[in-house]
Amino acid sequence: MPSAAFVDNKSAIAALFQQALYSAFPALLEDASPFVIEVEKPKNPDHGHFAVNSALQLAKKLGIKPRDIAEAIVDALPASALLAGKPEIAGPGFINIRLARTAEMRVVASIMSAGDQFGNSTAGGGRKVMVEFVSANPTGPLHVGHGRGAAIGDTLARLLEAQGWRVSREFYYNDAGAQINNLGLSVQARLREKVGLESAFPEDGYRGQYIIEIAERYAQEDPRDATGNDADAIRSFAVAALRHEQDLDLKAFGVQFDVHYLESSLYTDGLVEKTVDHLVKMGHTYEQDGALWLRTTDYGDDKDRVMRKSDGTYTYFVPDVAYHVTKWERGFARAITELGADHHGSLARVRAGLQAMEMGVPQGYPDYVLHQMITVMRAGEEVKISKRAGSYVTLRDLIDEVGRDATRYFFVMRKSDSQLTFDIDLAKSRSEDNPVYYVQYAHARICSVLNQWGGDCGRLDSVDLLPLTNKYESELLRALADFPELLATAARELSPHLVCVYLSELAARLHSYYNAEKFLVEDEKLKLARLALILATRQVLKNGLAVLGVSAPDKM
RNA sequence: GCCCUCGUAGCUCAGUGGAUAGAGCAUCCCCCUCCUAAGGGGAGGGUCACACGUUCGAUUCGUGUCGAGGGCGCCA
Numbered sequence: 001m002p003s004a005a006f007v008d009n010k011s012a013i014a015a016l017f018q019q020a021l022y023s024a025f026p027a028l029l030e031d032a033s034p035f036v037i038e039v040e041k042p043k044n045p046d047h048g049h050f051a052v053n054s055a056l057q058l059a060k061k062l063g064i065k066p067r068d069i070a071e072a073i074v075d076a077l078p079a080s081a082l083l084a085g086k087p088e089i090a091g092p093g094f095i096n097i098r099l100a101r102t103a104e105m106r107v108v109a110s111i112m113s114a115g116d117q118f119g120n121s122t123a124g125g126g127r128k129v130m131v132e133f134v135s136a137n138p139t140g141p142l143h144v145g146h147g148r149g150a151a152i153g154d155t156l157a158r159l160l161e162a163q164g165w166r167v168s169r170e171f172y173y174n175d176a177g178a179q180i181n182n183l184g185l186s187v188q189a190r191l192r193e194k195v196g197l198e199s200a201f202p203e204d205g206y207r208g209q210y211i212i213e214i215a216e217r218y219a220q221e222d223p224r225d226a227t228g229n230d231a232d233a234i235r236s237f238a239v240a241a242l243r244h245e246q247d248l249d250l251k252a253f254g255v256q257f258d259v260h261y262l263e264s265s266l267y268t269d270g271l272v273e274k275t276v277d278h279l280v281k282m283g284h285t286y287e288q289d290g291a292l293w294l295r296t297t298d299y300g301d302d303k304d305r306v307m308r309k310s311d312g313t314y315t316y317f318v319p320d321v322a323y324h325v326t327k328w329e330r331g332f333a334r335a336i337t338e339l340g341a342d343h344h345g346s347l348a349r350v351r352a353g354l355q356a357m358e359m360g361v362p363q364g365y366p367d368y369v370l371h372q373m374i375t376v377m378r379a380g381e382e383v384k385i386s387k388r389a390g391s392y393v394t395l396r397d398l399i400d401e402v403g404r405d406a407t408r409y410f411f412v413m414r415k416s417d418s419q420l421t422f423d424i425d426l427a428k429s430r431s432e433d434n435p436v437y438y439v440q441y442a443h444a445r446i447c448s449v450l451n452q453w454g455g456d457c458g459r460l461d462s463v464d465l466l467p468l469t470n471k472y473e474s475e476l477l478r479a480l481a482d483f484p485e486l487l488a489t490a491a492r493e494l495s496p497h498l499v500c501v502y503l504s505e506l507a508a509r510l511h512s513y514y515n516a517e518k519f520l521v522e523d524e525k526l527k528l529a530r531l532a533l534i535l536a537t538r539q540v541l542k543n544g545l546a547v548l549g550v551s552a553p554d555k556m
Numbered sequence: 557g558c559c560c561u562c563g564u565a566g567c568u569c570a571g572u573g574g575a576u577a578g579a580g581c582a583u584c585c586c587c588c589u590c591c592u593a594a595g596g597g598g599a600g601g602g603u604c605a606c607a608c609g610u611u612c613g614a615u616u617c618g619u620g621u622c623g624a625g626g627g628c629g630c631c632a
Contacts (some may be wrong), residue, residue, distance in 0.1 A: 040574090415569095
């Protein structure tokens with residue numbers, strides 16, 4: 001099996017300059033906190049492949065002018081096959097580094113040998129991480145907000161897997177409590193209406209059309225209770241039906257969970273009790289007004305929280321803490337919880353609750369990724385959502401109307417902290433305006449060119465790339481080399497949208513390249529080199545799309 | 557009132573302690589005898605909300621102000 005590791009030029013450059021710095025300024029070796037060379041990638045290609053700004057940072061400390069420091073570093077640089085000549089000193093004291101052609105091109109060979117693994121790393125070291133996402137209550141169909149959560153959570157999971165983490169995807173069902181009762185009562189009311197019985201619809205009932213459908217199905221499948229007397233049976237029927245619908249939607253969306261964790265099991269397994277007892281034992285609780293409170297203010301919350309109401313039942317916050325305790329106890333030293341931003345209030349509380357347990361859970365546990373609200377646009381107008389009337393855009397609507405690929409891409413393409421406008425017409429359009437088609441088309445276009453050439457792609461593995469000299473080729477090479485770092489950054493910062501940004505840029509480079517001049521030239525060596533380059537590009541596009549769970553079509 | 561997120565081109569949004577802040581759309585000009593024009597090239601368009609601070613350097617970090625969205629219950 002070929003190694004997935006890409007020999008990173010950046011770290012090699014850093015090592016080279018670190019050596020040069022110490023040999024030019026040996027005094028720095030004696031510092032308590034050693035100065036670390038940072039290598040960055042300039043945005044402006046005129047500034048070379050890499051840049052080092054250490055001279056500016058050290059000017060004050062050393063009392064020497066930045067350009068002089070830069071010169072001393074460059075002069076002390078050991079000879080290296082990595083570099084194309086002596087680095088330039090530019091501006092106030094930047095050192096701009098250009099790679100030797102051979103160093104620039106080795107990324108293609110890395111891509112060819114690593115294939116689907118290119119860009120992956122072993123940074124996670126096989127450690128366990130849980131990603132909890134969607135976690136919709138089984139009280140209705142999944143809507144756009146859940147869709148965004150599903151896309152972001154699943155992409156995070158894929159990113160972490162690509163970085164060598166052992167990921168478990170988990171869905172937490174709030175299948176206990178008042179809202180589920182409410183669901184049952186809503187269905188019951190519809191059932192009674194149907195047979196002409198007097199029935200008050202619950203005040204906070206669910207009014208969607210789907211409730212009526214569930215009532216009809218219940219009546220059909222359980223004719224013994226046509227008048228809707230058996231509240232328990234109705235409730236479990238409704239929950240099962242809605243869970244089933246949600247599962248189908250998620251499956252159609254390409255999202256699968258390893259574990260579905262039921263809130264009700266926290267009660268039946270006694271974990272809620274156990275958690276409360278433990279918190280009492282640790283001395284972080286008090287009784288007041290007939291209720292049991294947790295002193296969450298000791299752990300950064302802005303007010304204390306009720307755990308057990310005066311009527312003896314628990315608030316939702318207790319099972320939330322108990323649930324997160326199980327994450328820790330199940331061996332997930334790292335856990336990520338993906339939620340809609342409307343739940344951000346629970347963040348401080350759950351973390352405080354975990355701290356109060358005094359069981360060694362780190363303070364920032366779990367990591368939270370919150371996504372902001374979504375506005376759906378159709379025909380230039382906002383699609384209004386009315387929860388009261390039960391009318392909203394469902395995930396299923398989007399998948400059916402614009403397709404799985406576009407829906408997934410649109411949901412992750414903005415950073416999750418930003419509110420998202422989902423333009424249905426744009427997502428459906430097959431044009432350059434539509435970012436997902438633009439990227440997919442780049443992939444299809446390469447397939448088409450390779451097809452037209454008609455040769456054996458295996459031949460391209462060891463082609464000589466030195467004929468590649470124009471600026472499109474060099475920029476494409478540079479973009480390809482960025483991919484592993486991009487994935488690492490996106491995973492580290494839990495920012496899946498970076499993958500979309502990268503893919504759009506890569507696709508744009510490719511489209512420019514094709515249109516710049518005649519692509520399939522007469523010169524056989526140049527032609528093969530170009531084909532090898534786009535073959536590598538296709539691989540990276542494919543790997544990037546795979547992380548997003550979006551298909552990479554051969555033709556469109 | 558308190559907490560969270562956001563504020564960057566006319567619009568939708570990226571990005572960053574560094575050099576001239578980017579992309580797409582929209583507007584204007586231009587380009588198909590190689591693959592799919594479902595594409596490409598170019599022009600115009602900016603007080604990076606505002607102020608102060610930290611720094612050699614701030615759009616980026618900190619504090620405050622203003623504006624938008626969301627959240628704050630013995631609801632879940």
